[in-house]
Amino acid sequence: MFEKGKVPYSEHGKPESLLDICLSNGIHLEHACGGNNACTTCHVIVKGGGDNQLSEMDDDEADRLEMAPGLTLHSRLGCQCVVLGDVTFEIPTWNRNYVSEGGGSMNLGNAIPPPRKPETVPA
Numbered sequence: 001m002f003e004k005g006k007v008p009y010s011e012h013g014k015p016e017s018l019l020d021i022c023l024s025n026g027i028h029l030e031h032a033c034g035g036n037n038a039c040t041t042c043h044v045i046v047k048g049g050g051d052n053q054l055s056e057m058d059d060d061e062a063d064r065l066e067m068a069p070g071l072t073l074h075s076r077l078g079c080q081c082v083v084l085g086d087v088t089f090e091i092p093t094w095n096r097n098y099v100s101e102g103g104g105s106m107n108l109g110n111a112i113p114p115p116r117k118p119e120t121v122p123a
């Protein structure tokens, strides 16, 4: 059960994101980049409630999500989508299997591109 404003921040992903709520409730959701929108290991597939119950996807999440294996029309990055109400989601099988086989957070080293920096306009 999730009560808005009552979840202690896990310091991974946006506050009250799916990742934040999962970690605060003992549910392991992979998050190799620490919830910084720099990998796709927190990929989830929304099964119910989605559009009105999650924050709107911003361009940075959409750009990163395009790199996720098994992408669907209902895919989101757990660290970027903030929960607004009841939502049901699935962790893709390849990710669940990785965890059940004893995997921890993956260290992808330099394979993870750094987050985009805001563009600057010359004066």
Ligand code: FES
Pocket: 030, 031, 032, 033, 034, 035, 036, 037, 038, 039, 040, 041, 042, 043, 064, 077, 078, 079, 080
């Ligand atoms: S944990 Fe890396 S993008 Fe969400």
